[in-house]
Amino acid sequence: MIASGPRPTVTRTAVALVSDQFLTREALAELVAGDEELESLGAAASPADAELFLSDPRLQVLLVNLSLAGSPGAAAPGVAFIRTAKTRRPDVGVLSLKRGVDELLLRAALDAGADACCLVTTPFDRIQQAIKAVAAGATWLDAEISQVLLHPRASFDAAHLSPRERDILRLIVDGYSNAEIAAQLGSAQATIHTHVIRLFRKLGVNDRVTAAVRALRAGIV
Amino acid sequence: MIASGPRPTVTRTAVALVSDQFLTREALAELVAGDEELESLGAAASPADAELFLSDPRLQVLLVNLSLAGSPGAAAPGVAFIRTAKTRRPDVGVLSLKRGVDELLLRAALDAGADACCLVTTPFDRIQQAIKAVAAGATWLDAEISQVLLHPRASFDAAHLSPRERDILRLIVDGYSNAEIAAQLGSAQATIHTHVIRLFRKLGVNDRVTAAVRALRAGIV
């Protein structure tokens, strides 16, 4: 094992940042400049401009502002950029900055390969910590974000669902049929069927697909 | 925003550790002692002994060795301990140490409330980083662990979906039936039906619920 002691500042972590918002770019640049263990390779305003960084062998961590404006219909360009970046440079850590805790966008970012998610409201020193976490190959999730993604129990109370209905909703999202749910919960199919119907009434839906989508979008599951 | 500069070492992070293995306890104690920003409140060999720490208001981070031996059938005692700890002290961060990357055990630990997961093979300085991440309220996952939990390469390529299939996938996510999709796209129901089946094959699913969930999680919609 390696003793930890005071870290030599010889090897600095090389960071590049991508954001379409001027203010964010400035703030992030200041953030990187304010930490002697970090080193900036530059800032880009668009994914296209950021292509350059991907060719830089020194690059270790990429800061991406996911609120990159995009057409509402198509997939978010920020997510697409993360995917291409991770495809071309799997060794580079990606930290994505989020304005809010939209679960779908978060999952999309992580699925695309993001190694960390921070909110833009996160204090500087924590983002600096997160950058180092990413450089170490680890995953960093801000408290608010991990609450949504990993500890969904907290937001479970959002809907006025009974515990049993929440169990079933979760299993519906997991793609199980009524029969499979019955087997897993040790109940009869008829019971599950009743629960499912009542669950639909409470969610205001008529089929399990919309129930699952609503649950995901609402962060219930 | 708060400037970061050199951190004052006045406020140290109070850590307690629980592990049934002597070696791990020793190693972790050394790890905590080796970082001047950390402060040890003690070490416990069993969940019962660790109850004491939960009454200590200074406690900020709890290191739990999840390999706490238990009967294979029942729930792991480590997981149960994490749950009770988080119930009694939601403010305390829990870092759980894992011997391997068993996905079920990992998910169980996170569901129970763990804020970070590290492998026992992780270098000291990273575990120290993780402890500080947890103290900051964030989530830390080691690279190997996040690979299993957050970046499941489910071979989900939106690229190899035909445009028509993407249309239909989107409408499936929106909760429409095959008949409604047919009406919206101006095709026969049987045609949509065929597309849906082929779409399932490409996504590797058997029902539209899983297809919708996969699409959402992958950020296709």
Next chain:
DNA sequence: GCGCAAGTCGACCGTACGGTGTACGATGGG
């Protein structure tokens, strides 16, 4: 005690779904 909510089952019915075939025209790369 009473009501009420949650949970547990049963039966019935119509329909949409999922699975498997087959078929034809258009397009495009080898």
Next chain:
DNA sequence: CCCATCGTACACCGTACGGTCGACTTGCGC
């Protein structure tokens, strides 16, 4: 030129789903 792919289209079948009744037990609060 051929073959693969895609989009289109149809038929058949079994099953699970969604909807609607009703009935029973348990636990909680008043």
